[in-house]
Amino acid sequence: MQTKLSVMSIALLGLAVSAQANASSTLDTVKARGQLICGVNTAAPGFSSVDSKGNWTGLDVDVCRAVAAATLGDAKKVKFVPLSSPQRFSALQAGEIDMLARNTSWTMTRDTTTGALFTAVSYYDGQGFLVPKRLNVKSAKQLNGATICVQSGTSSEKSLADFFNTNKMKFKTVVFDTTEATQAAFFSGRCQAYTTDMSDLAGARINSPKPADYEILPEVISKEPLAPAVRRGDDQWYSIVRWSLFALINAEELGITKANVDQKLAQDKRPDVQRLLGASEDMGKMLGLDKQWSYRIVKQVGNYGESFEANMGPNSKLGLPRGNNNLWTQGGLLYAPPIR
Amino acid sequence: MIDLRSKNKPLIGDESYRAREATRRRKEWFWQAIIFVLTIALLYAFGQNIYENLQARDIRSGFAFLSDRSSFEIGESLIPVSSNDSFGRMFLAGMLNTILVAAVSIVTATVLGVIVGLMRLSNHPLVRFLGVAHVEFYRNIPLLIQLFAVYLVITEFLPDSFDPLMFGSLVMLSKAGLHFTVPHHLALANVCAFLFALVAGYFCRRFYIQRVTSLMATLLGLGAGVLAGLFIWFVFGCVFGWSQPKMDGFMVSGGAAATPEFLTLWIGLTTFTSASIAEIVRAGILAVPQNQWRASEALGMTRLQTISYVVLPQSLRLVIPPLASQFMNLTKNSSLAVIIGYPDIVSVGNTSIVIMGQALEAIVLIMAVYLFLNLIIAVVMNALNARVTAAPK
Numbered sequence: 001m002q003t004k005l006s007v008m009s010i011a012l013l014g015l016a017v018s019a020q021a022n023a024s025s026t027l028d029t030v031k032a033r034g035q036l037i038c039g040v041n042t043a044a045p046g047f048s049s050v051d052s053k054g055n056w057t058g059l060d061v062d063v064c065r066a067v068a069a070a071t072l073g074d075a076k077k078v079k080f081v082p083l084s085s086p087q088r089f090s091a092l093q094a095g096e097i098d099m100l101a102r103n104t105s106w107t108m109t110r111d112t113t114t115g116a117l118f119t120a121v122s123y124y125d126g127q128g129f130l131v132p133k134r135l136n137v138k139s140a141k142q143l144n145g146a147t148i149c150v151q152s153g154t155s156s157e158k159s160l161a162d163f164f165n166t167n168k169m170k171f172k173t174v175v176f177d178t179t180e181a182t183q184a185a186f187f188s189g190r191c192q193a194y195t196t197d198m199s200d201l202a203g204a205r206i207n208s209p210k211p212a213d214y215e216i217l218p219e220v221i222s223k224e225p226l227a228p229a230v231r232r233g234d235d236q237w238y239s240i241v242r243w244s245l246f247a248l249i250n251a252e253e254l255g256i257t258k259a260n261v262d263q264k265l266a267q268d269k270r271p272d273v274q275r276l277l278g279a280s281e282d283m284g285k286m287l288g289l290d291k292q293w294s295y296r297i298v299k300q301v302g303n304y305g306e307s308f309e310a311n312m313g314p315n316s317k318l319g320l321p322r323g324n325n326n327l328w329t330q331g332g333l334l335y336a337p338p339i340r
Numbered sequence: 341m342i343d344l345r346s347k348n349k350p351l352i353g354d355e356s357y358r359a360r361e362a363t364r365r366r367k368e369w370f371w372q373a374i375i376f377v378l379t380i381a382l383l384y385a386f387g388q389n390i391y392e393n394l395q396a397r398d399i400r401s402g403f404a405f406l407s408d409r410s411s412f413e414i415g416e417s418l419i420p421v422s423s424n425d426s427f428g429r430m431f432l433a434g435m436l437n438t439i440l441v442a443a444v445s446i447v448t449a450t451v452l453g454v455i456v457g458l459m460r461l462s463n464h465p466l467v468r469f470l471g472v473a474h475v476e477f478y479r480n481i482p483l484l485i486q487l488f489a490v491y492l493v494i495t496e497f498l499p500d501s502f503d504p505l506m507f508g509s510l511v512m513l514s515k516a517g518l519h520f521t522v523p524h525h526l527a528l529a530n531v532c533a534f535l536f537a538l539v540a541g542y543f544c545r546r547f548y549i550q551r552v553t554s555l556m557a558t559l560l561g562l563g564a565g566v567l568a569g570l571f572i573w574f575v576f577g578c579v580f581g582w583s584q585p586k587m588d589g590f591m592v593s594g595g596a597a598a599t600p601e602f603l604t605l606w607i608g609l610t611t612f613t614s615a616s617i618a619e620i621v622r623a624g625i626l627a628v629p630q631n632q633w634r635a636s637e638a639l640g641m642t643r644l645q646t647i648s649y650v651v652l653p654q655s656l657r658l659v660i661p662p663l664a665s666q667f668m669n670l671t672k673n674s675s676l677a678v679i680i681g682y683p684d685i686v687s688v689g690n691t692s693i694v695i696m697g698q699a700l701e702a703i704v705l706i707m708a709v710y711l712f713l714n715l716i717i718a719v720v721m722n723a724l725n726a727r728v729t730a731a732p733k
């Protein structure tokens with residue numbers, strides 16, 4: 001009897017002491033692991049999608065690769081974890097991923113209550129509607145009483161309700177778990193409209209059986225700034241991810257591309273260029289990285305403009321215009337703080 | 341065995357036995373109490389750990405969100421809800437949707453399951469084959485795939501919502517669902533019809549209970565109840581007028597609707613569960629001794645009479661516990677609604693998690709709802725079981 005009691009109490013004590021999660025920094029964890037674990041979308045053309053050979057491409061994918069190049073020295077040392085909308089913040093909170101680059105809209109609720117911290121906007125998007133042309137609808141304000149397909153786990157439902165309430169219109173929703181199911185239901189005619197971010201609508205239209213039969217309505221009913229997110233409580237990691245994205249944008253502003261980075265390093269004597277390429281001051285030290293952190297980003301991934309052109313630009317399958325996602329010097333909203 | 345506690349006079353016989361039993365029971369209680377306290381302590385430690393972790397990461401916790409404005413709409417609901425209603429009301433709407441589809445599917449699955457089970461025991465080879473085919477097909481394909489398939493078929497082949505198939509002016513079938521005519525003041529009509537159906541069914545059963553078996557009497561009562569309910573609906577319609585479905589821009593105004601999502605879930609759950617129920621019914625019938633069949637035959641009863649009056653009532657003892665299990669499986673399987681867009685409690689929970697960010701509390705609520713519904717099923721079926729297995733008076 002004595003041994004039984006003591007064994008049980010020791011077991012319980014062990015369980016009780018077992019633990020608060022270990023608070024080592026994310027940078028150390030990533031370096032020790034030798035690989036960056038990045039949470040991405042299951043299939044978002046232009047942002048993160050995988051081809052039949054297992055190669056990931058997209059804007060979010062490139063942001064992850066930039067962080068890997070800066071911290072680990074190799075843009076290929078990334079493991080991509082596809083996440084559905086309901087899972088994404090839980091995965092980040094639990095430590096299963098180091099950063100979340102999953103075309104996630106930066107909103108106040110998400111920034112404050114989910115334990116995540118958004119770094120910087122990588123894509124300025126908005127929510128819109130996709131309708132079949134035969135409905136003869138020219139504006140979203142004509143959609144009174146419509147049935148609308150929407151995906152659960154996104155900020156779309158709330159913006160949709162707000163828009164319809166403001167304009168005193170009624171609507172019904174059919175809510176699905178996955179993007180594929182939502183789009184299948186819309187294209188089979190179950191709903192009269194499909195709502196999600198404009199970039200997703202463009203991708204959906206391309207993937208539909210008859211793209212010419214559908215059109216995107218002009219109304220943009222909400223602001224959806226897409227930004228990568230990190231866990232709260234690690235300021236250094238937050239700065240690293242943030243400034244990796246800023247490095248991509250600054251590189252485009254300074255005219256440095258993947259092709260000409262070595263030439264610029266040798267010949268361009270502008271102080272901004274020199275600092276970005278690690279030729280003059282050591283800016284990486286302030287992030288806990290080495291001097292070549294931003295040089296590697298441009299050399300291995302390119303700049304923001306190159307990534308945009310390749311993944312979703314006017315010449316790609318998605319065919320999206322730069323619009324708001326152009327540099328501030330070109331009339332867009334991308335304005336990265338200077339690296340100095 | 342000599343009891344050494346009392347040194348004065350060793351206990352023997354009955355007294356010794358009683359003393360030993362008392363000691364044994366005391367020891368049992370002591371250990372059970374220790375384990376119980378440790379379990380409670382463990383659960384408390386877990387809860388405390390979760391709470392502290394949430395606090396440390398700045399994640400909001402607590403159930404205060406239930407009174408916040410929900411700001412989302414759902415596709416269908418038994419109670420009127422809108423994006424201005426609270427999360428609590430939305431969860432209630434989701435729970436009612438779950439109960440509706442589960443209750444309706446349980447009834448149809450049982451009916452279909454009993455029929456198919458009896459088909460497998462038929463003398464006719466074609467009837468037997470159809471029974472086997474039904475069971476093997478629906479039992480072996482995962483429910484998720486079946487739901488996808490049914491939903492695809494329903495949404496592809498139903499007529500477009502702007503060009504519906506009309507059955508007179510009473511019923512409208514389109515991709516937006518099956519819209520049918522209902523009387524005005526539908527909620528009141530439903531309540532009156534339900535109450536009248538209960539009363540009519542009860543009295544009908546009482547009338548027949550002396551004349552046929554208890555099972556037959558119950559079925560006749562059920563049938564009478566349904567007819568009575570429909571009669572009340574008809575009366576309401578004649579008195580207050582009918583609400584007929586009509587196209588009104590993008591939506592259908594008037595009438596009540598069974599959406600494609602509801603129909604898919606109903607059909608999918610019914611066929612899938614009926615396969616298992618058919619096997620349970622077959623097992624129950626085969627467990628009734630062969631002599632019962634022979635004796636009924638000797639008395640000149642037809643096969644149908646034998647099954648209705650002699651075999652089925654005796655098979656109920658074996659059938660009811662697994663049947664309870666199948667009903668609970670059906671209720672839990674209804675959570676797959678989230679895949680095809682039916683707004684049940686899981687779907688509402690998922691949307692709420694996105695909007696207010698508290699995944700843990702929403703999941704706890706969903707689990708509590710399913711636990712509650714399944715406990716009700718368990719209690720009812722246990723009571724039924726007790727009645728059926730009661731020793732003859």
